[in-house]
Amino acid sequence: MDIDELSLAGRTLRSRLLLGSGGATSHAALREAVIASGTQVVTVSMRRTGGSVGSGVTDALADLPVHVLPNTSGCRTAREAVLVAELAREALSTDWVKLEVVPDERTLLPDVVELLNAATTLVNKGFHVLPYTGDDPVVARRLEDVGCAAVMPLGAPIGSGLGIRNPHAVALLREAVTVPVILDAGIGTASDAALAMELGCDAVLLASAVTRATDPSLMASAMRAAVQAGRDAARAGRIPRRHTARASSPLAGVIGT
Amino acid sequence: MTRVVVIGAGIAGLISAWALSDDVDSVVVHDAGLTGQASPVAAGMLASAAELADGEEALHALAARSVRGWPELAGRLRDAGGVDVGLRDEGTLLLSLHRDDDAELDRHARRLARLGLPPARLDARTCRRLEPALSSAVRAGLRLEDDLSVDTTAVLAALRGALRRRGVEIRSGAVEPVRTGERVTGVRLSSGDVHPANVVVLAAGAHSRPLAARVGLEVGVRPVKGELLRLRTHTPVLTCTLRAQVDGVPVYLVPRRNGEVVVGATSDDCGFDTRRTPRAALDLLLAATAVVPELRDAELVSHDVGLRPGTADNGPYLGEAAPGLVVATGHYRHGYLLAPATAVAVRHAVLGTAAWPEAVPFRPHRPVDQKVGLP
Amino acid sequence: MSTITVNGRARPARPDLTVAELLREDGTERTGVAVAIDGALVHREQWATTVLRTDAVVEVLSPMQGG
Numbered sequence: 001m002d003i004d005e006l007s008l009a010g011r012t013l014r015s016r017l018l019l020g021s022g023g024a025t026s027h028a029a030l031r032e033a034v035i036a037s038g039t040q041v042v043t044v045s046m047r048r049t050g051g052s053v054g055s056g057v058t059d060a061l062a063d064l065p066v067h068v069l070p071n072t073s074g075c076r077t078a079r080e081a082v083l084v085a086e087l088a089r090e091a092l093s094t095d096w097v098k099l100e101v102v103p104d105e106r107t108l109l110p111d112v113v114e115l116l117n118a119a120t121t122l123v124n125k126g127f128h129v130l131p132y133t134g135d136d137p138v139v140a141r142r143l144e145d146v147g148c149a150a151v152m153p154l155g156a157p158i159g160s161g162l163g164i165r166n167p168h169a170v171a172l173l174r175e176a177v178t179v180p181v182i183l184d185a186g187i188g189t190a191s192d193a194a195l196a197m198e199l200g201c202d203a204v205l206l207a208s209a210v211t212r213a214t215d216p217s218l219m220a221s222a223m224r225a226a227v228q229a230g231r232d233a234a235r236a237g238r239i240p241r242r243h244t245a246r247a248s249s250p251l252a253g254v255i256g257t
Numbered sequence: 258m259t260r261v262v263v264i265g266a267g268i269a270g271l272i273s274a275w276a277l278s279d280d281v282d283s284v285v286v287h288d289a290g291l292t293g294q295a296s297p298v299a300a301g302m303l304a305s306a307a308e309l310a311d312g313e314e315a316l317h318a319l320a321a322r323s324v325r326g327w328p329e330l331a332g333r334l335r336d337a338g339g340v341d342v343g344l345r346d347e348g349t350l351l352l353s354l355h356r357d358d359d360a361e362l363d364r365h366a367r368r369l370a371r372l373g374l375p376p377a378r379l380d381a382r383t384c385r386r387l388e389p390a391l392s393s394a395v396r397a398g399l400r401l402e403d404d405l406s407v408d409t410t411a412v413l414a415a416l417r418g419a420l421r422r423r424g425v426e427i428r429s430g431a432v433e434p435v436r437t438g439e440r441v442t443g444v445r446l447s448s449g450d451v452h453p454a455n456v457v458v459l460a461a462g463a464h465s466r467p468l469a470a471r472v473g474l475e476v477g478v479r480p481v482k483g484e485l486l487r488l489r490t491h492t493p494v495l496t497c498t499l500r501a502q503v504d505g506v507p508v509y510l511v512p513r514r515n516g517e518v519v520v521g522a523t524s525d526d527c528g529f530d531t532r533r534t535p536r537a538a539l540d541l542l543l544a545a546t547a548v549v550p551e552l553r554d555a556e557l558v559s560h561d562v563g564l565r566p567g568t569a570d571n572g573p574y575l576g577e578a579a580p581g582l583v584v585a586t587g588h589y590r591h592g593y594l595l596a597p598a599t600a601v602a603v604r605h606a607v608l609g610t611a612a613w614p615e616a617v618p619f620r621p622h623r624p625v626d627q628k629v630g631l632p
Numbered sequence: 633m634s635t636i637t638v639n640g641r642a643r644p645a646r647p648d649l650t651v652a653e654l655l656r657e658d659g660t661e662r663t664g665v666a667v668a669i670d671g672a673l674v675h676r677e678q679w680a681t682t683v684l685r686t687d688a689v690v691e692v693l694s695p696m697q698g699g
Binding site: 020049090 | 665673691692
Binding site: 025026027028029031032047048049056060213214215216217 | 310311312313364368479526527528530568569570571
């Protein structure tokens with residue numbers, strides 16, 4: 001039996017859906033969504049929380065079989081991102097970091113120059129770097145070359161729910177790298193997640209699509225099914241797209257007039 | 258002889274003290290006077306539906322029943338405290354100023370309709386007829402007619418006055434609960450003196466968690482910082498409470514009859530930080546003046562900050578947490594809204610009077626607390 | 633008495649104040665927390681022995697919802 005596990009940064013994951021914790025209305029709602037999604041990886045941000053730890057997000061998830069993946073959201077430069085990654089590693093005892101270097105609050109698009117600098121530095125410091133990037137295959141290859149454990153191209157701006165704006169670019173990016181490709185950002189509904197997997201992505205990371213849905217737990221289980229469906233479809237070998245029809249019933253032996 | 262000690266003189270502590278004072282022998286309230294107390298700065302919206310989030314139907318049910326108790330509460334506070342608490346019933350107007358917000362408005366309308374409270378959908382012209390001061394950028398609105406608001410400063414003054422008239426002391430100073438065996442039996446002052454009590458009511462808002470920990474109890478409250486601004490115009494420019502999202506910044510404007518407008522609020526999980534930030538002032542002022550342009554020329558009265566008591570499921574902790582300890586805390590954004598519910602719950606816990614079934618999901622030690630990993 | 637900055641806020645500090653003492657005095661939980669001084673991480677094993685010099689800029693971060 002083919003167990004379709006994902007090997008990512010030294011871990012083996014059975015679920016190809018990663019969940020972001022941002023946007024949930026409460027810790028309790030987040031927890032229920034995490035359970036419904038079947039995810040094994042949940043992202044968190046690092047902030048000056050001033051010691052209110054104890055009723056925090058990691059406590060809400062402490063007994064669940066999930067790996068907490070810190071991100072460097074809010075960092076605008078490589079220098080900030082590297083420091084936050086180190087602080088996250090210390091606070092959460094993990095070498096994994098989702099690297100985000102985003103200078104513009106309106107679009108939340110990554111600065112790839114700073115991203116590459118930060119990724120290089122962090123890889124050299126022993127991190128497993130999962131960089132949030134655009135859908136440019138050239139940049140993706142550079143990220144792989146400097147040693148990132150995966151690349152995480154966006155489908156559309158964070159929280160926009162626009163789905164995958166440039167499927168062709170995502171497909172090209174998938175072909176350009178050998179590390180896992182995790183579609184991250186812009187997912188709006190289940191079909192977007194399924195499409196990402198059909199385009200050849202190895203996994204999907206989403207937050208708003210679930211946390212801001214009317215029924216986050218139901219959307220989480222929909223996403224779980226969608227990621228599985230897209231993955232299975234990708235492996236099943238779809239039929240080609242044709243310009244003209246091709247009959248599925250035989251043409252001979254039809255009743256005469 | 259039933260002695261009750263209440264820890265905390267915010268809305269939860271004061272309403273608890275008042276609710277008990279007629280039926281127990283002695284009530285004393287202690288307040289540590291810590292910075293960031295939420296109650297004096299809160300805007301005072303009594304709106305069970307305007308902020309309703311999906312999955313919070315139980316909280317909404319409690320809030321809706323509690324709001325219905327406010328007109329009577331306001332009357333009793335006026336009689337007992339000699340202060341008009343400024344209860345207003347002009348309702349709320351939810352507004353959309355941007356195409357992206359139209360869809361959110363529709364979503365909220367559907368949410369409310371599912372609860373049996375379908376709001377009236379208003380076009381831009383109708384909104385401006387209701388509120389002439391609205392910007393021409395307003396595209397549409399939802400009218401929530403049953404929402405109320407109250408002047409929080411007046412409520413606290415009324416409660417203090419009412420308690421004073423009943424001989425209930427409100428003392429300044431930090432206290433913590435103390436245990437004897439399995440029971441909480443009083444409070445210890447900073448001097449080291451112990452004041453015995455049959456019941457301690459913990460109503461310390463964002464500070465409740467460390468206090469409960471002193472007697473070995475986990476009460477999952479964390480501080481959630483909120484900043485808000487108070488503006489004042491010479492004559493009132495608004496009648497309803499307004500709510501909108503402007504460039505991603507959620508804002509509400511709560512008018513008072515004296516021309517003051519409370520503009521709020523930010524929300525940050527950043528511990529016990531009580532700094533007033535330019536970011537909050539900028540965001541709130543830009544958003545407020547986008548909705549009501551003439552506020553640009555209002556007087557900027559104050560920039561306030563408070564620490565909301567947040568919980569894992571956004572609901573309060575109401576009820577007996579241990580022998581001798583009743584909690585009335587974790588009210589998050591709904592302290593005033595839930596004041597009638599808090600009074601009923603505390604009376605039930607201390608006196609055995611009837612409880613509201615709507616309060617059952619908000620007892621201490623509920624499922625959201627039963628997790629491995631908490632001390 | 634000197635002044636240090638903690639999470640952007642000025643705070644008086646006695647000359648021999650260590651990181652561990654700072655966290656304890658400020659009521660900060662010790663698990664799930666990370667500390668940087670002047671832009672450099674300070675490992676938890678060094679908290680008890682790292683003294684905060686005058687004008688030190690300290691950041692204390694923990695995980696929260698996001699992403």
